[in-house]
Amino acid sequence: MTDERMAAGARTSLPAWPERVEVDPSGRCFALLGVGDEASEIIRGWLRSVDRPVWTLQADDAASASESLAAQLREARVGWRLMLAGHEVDVLALRSQALSAGALEEEVRCQVTARERVVVHCAHCATDTEVMAVAGDRTVCGGCGQLLHIYSHVSWLRGSHLGFRADVEAFR
Numbered sequence: 001m002t003d004e005r006m007a008a009g010a011r012t013s014l015p016a017w018p019e020r021v022e023v024d025p026s027g028r029c030f031a032l033l034g035v036g037d038e039a040s041e042i043i044r045g046w047l048r049s050v051d052r053p054v055w056t057l058q059a060d061d062a063a064s065a066s067e068s069l070a071a072q073l074r075e076a077r078v079g080w081r082l083m084l085a086g087h088e089v090d091v092l093a094l095r096s097q098a099l100s101a102g103a104l105e106e107e108v109r110c111q112v113t114a115r116e117r118v119v120v121h122c123a124h125c126a127t128d129t130e131v132m133a134v135a136g137d138r139t140v141c142g143g144c145g146q147l148l149h150i151y152s153h154v155s156w157l158r159g160s161h162l163g164f165r166a167d168v169e170a171f172r
């Protein structure tokens with residue numbers, strides 16, 4: 001966690017993910033949702049420390065977890081807590097879904113297992129493109145085909161990074 005990208009992230013709106021995330025002791029019931037193989041060990045650890053009603057799901061990607069999460073969100077009551085584990089791009093997407101459905105930031109905890117994949121939101125055509133990249137890299141927009149510079153600015157409500165035309169960025 002000491003590489004330059006992490007240090008740069010600390011100065012921007014990129015989330016500073018904690019190394020180790022514990023279950024919120026004030027929660028009354030929990031939804032534990034893991035995406036990807038790396039998440040299963042984290043989910044097992046959380047399960048061991050929960051002695052209250054708990055729902056768990058292990059999914060291959062954020063899209064396949066989305067419908068189950070929506071059902072959980074509809075039933076959520078006071079004291080409900082969502083714990084997400086997985087790749088940053090999946091965690092951001094599911095977190096955005098929860099917040100959009102009315103969950104509070106304090107009700108959602110995230111443990112990120114990796115972060116070399118991002119969703120880039122094109123500032124020019126509004127297309128979201130998922131790519132193997134990190135903030136600071138360049139990528140081609142899947143919508144308008146322009147070369148985008150990937151900013152470390154993350155939209156919490158969309159879960160995506162902002163992308164601007166790379167040649168525009170060069171003149172700043």
Ligand SMILES: [Zn+2]
Pocket residue numbers: 122123124125126127141142143144145146
């Ligand atoms: Zn575009």
